[in-house]
Amino acid sequence: MNLSRWKLAALFIVFTNCAQAQKLDRTKVHEILAPVPSLLKQHYVNRTLATQYSDAISKIIQSGAYDKITNEDSLAKAVTRDLKIITKDGHVYVQVLKNETEEDTNWEVAEQKREQVTNYGFTKVEIMDMRVGYMKIVEFMNSKTAMPTAVAAMKMLETTDTLIIDLRGNGGGYPGVMEYIMNHYYEGEPILLSTTVFSDTALQPKTNYSSDLVYGKLRINTPLYILVNNRTASAAEYFTYTLQQAGKAVVVGEQTAGAAHMNDLYELPYKFRMSISTGMPVNAITKTNWELTGITPNVIVDEKMAEERALELINKAKH
Template identity: 30%
Template sequence: MQLITSALDLVQQHYIFPDTAAEIVAAVEARAAAGDYDGLDDETLAARVTEQFLATSGDRHLRLLVRAPDHRAATTEAEAEAAWADGQRLANHHIATVQRLDGNVGCIDLRGVASPGTAGTAIAAAMELVAHTGALIFDLRRNKGGDPEGVQLWHSYLFPDSDTHLNDIYDGETGSTRQFWTLAHVPGHRYLDRPVYVLTSAFTFSGGEEFAYNLKALRRATLIGEVTRGGAHPTARHPISATLEVAVPHARSINPVTGTNWEGTGVAPDIATPAAEAMTVAYRLALEHVLTTGTSQAVLAEAREALTAFSH
């Protein structure tokens, strides 16, 4: 069918591993010739083709997807980008909550990583609200990924200057490698000399994994929770109809500390615990830090009361 042909053409043109792309095309064409995709609705077709993509490549980013309803009118790249940006704005750039917990512990529930071109103001506002806390928790347990430049901005708040090399991305289409370093300037206060805890789950994916992996490699955060899903290949989405699009990885991450990435393996936490318990573990550690470093009697009283509540 034409939809399958269009999807496979895009895989062959753009996939980061050309040899694997040829294997994927052969496998899907064989199933199509056998009639495995005949008469399927969009959801079933997308799931079945994606299943074959994964079986051949092991790449969780390579997918046939049903397009979001709000994006179906977007037929050009500019329209798709505008629809995407509007969705990011309405989702508050994936910043679900920003809290000051008792004991002066900051907590940011981050469900994705938006582009700083649209989300920079929101990211700066979130970091300003936790700027004076004694410890900081990033909750990435429901983070499904996003923009490497967004990761770069978030991480720039956690280091003192522009001298920290965060990540590299090799683009297979251009043969070029882009380096990502912390930024020389961030709006507001940097978050330095205080502990950072990152919560992960088996759902955490892609840009959320980079967020965790970079900080673990640089020993800037303690990761608490579960091994993440394992997707390290930056991806572009290409519409093939009003209702379907194919997501094709065209690049791969190369961490400057480890020389590799988390593709297929996920990011392992420093403290392994079920995702549902990760917040409790992190909050306890943060409170213990506040109690050993804090000077405000009001904050110390809050921290003692919050820590005591764990034993009841």
């Protein structure tokens, strides 16, 4: 059964112990992992690499590398570690679950707690000297709950001359809020931003266009600086890459994580499941994306110096 989650996934990989953890043996380990190579081969979005990755994890499984693991969490972590080495893809992993209802409830509770603790992802919004607006976004939360905060943040900063959006440590999240902020930098007819292609050939490619959905002032001519580091990933990278390649933003900081893919979840025996990258965004300008390579900033500096360097650039541009 394919448990599909359609969003630009944040790189949170949470391993949960079963309510009554079962002890594994060699037979159960093989039952759990038997579908892994075929699932990877069938569903991984890069079809030229799918067989290679499938063969690699199959060899490790057949070697008996996991046979002596008796703890569920340890098995999930060990297989995930090897999948990361093989694919270098942050959206490919194995996890063990509680029962479905409990897991879903825990996931929702955890997300609600993050929303409350982080002000729906917007941990800092301020107007600095030189009429510079600053916005720190630690995660792109669900637009159903976070959109009012996003609208208020952009409204607060709409009279500033320059905007800094700090995405250092932002692992991604949902697309809605991210796209809303991006819309402030486009006007007129919708512009094709990207096309997502899928490993499932029955699915039509999904196009993503700019939108005039903005509750406030457009920022077309407002200089934009985006701060990033090696933990900036997924939806945060989509935001950064799209605006950088369109010439609408100066990116300052470190090379980003390189997690462009979108994932689906597949059931494995004994309440395990596997995440596999099944969707790949293709930028309308570059005809590629940032998977594995990450985004190279326009100005490369240590993440701790990114804000200071951006302010120096802004000050220089004003004088």
